[in-house]
Amino acid sequence: MRKKIALALAMGVILSSAGGAYAYAKAPVAYVSMDINPSVELGVNVFDNVVSVEAYNEDGKKILEGTDLANTNIDDAVSTVISNAISEGYIKKDGSSAIEITTSTDKEKVATKLDESLKEVID
Numbered sequence: 001m002r003k004k005i006a007l008a009l010a011m012g013v014i015l016s017s018a019g020g021a022y023a024y025a026k027a028p029v030a031y032v033s034m035d036i037n038p039s040v041e042l043g044v045n046v047f048d049n050v051v052s053v054e055a056y057n058e059d060g061k062k063i064l065e066g067t068d069l070a071n072t073n074i075d076d077a078v079s080t081v082i083s084n085a086i087s088e089g090y091i092k093k094d095g096s097s098a099i100e101i102t103t104s105t106d107k108e109k110v111a112t113k114l115d116e117s118l119k120e121v122i123d
Contacts, residue, residue: 027046035101
């Protein structure tokens with residue numbers, strides 16, 4: 001009887017841990033807002049993967065059209081959004097266009113890491 005109780009408790013712990021890990025991977029820990037004229041927000045999880053994508057205006061919807069950024073690395077996602085904005089004419093290739101990227105999180109290390117890596121992507 002003790003073995004059955006111990007097994008049941010062990011299974012409960014395993015199942016609750018798996019659910020917690022799934023939620024942990026899917027929950028954004030930071031948001032990256034990109035404002036060119038198209039405005040887009042990307043929710044980023046603890047593994048630097050995009051878990052949510054939102055366009056804030058019609059131009060944002062246009063540059064996201066046909067693009068699935070979910071589960072991609074944030075650097076690749078930002079690069080894709082910028083490439084789409086260039087091909088749609090929102091960003092000029094001569095470098096005269098302004099791109100504003102804002103990172104929002106309550107975790108200072110996450111913000112610093114994102115800011116540094118995204119600066120490299122934009123440059």
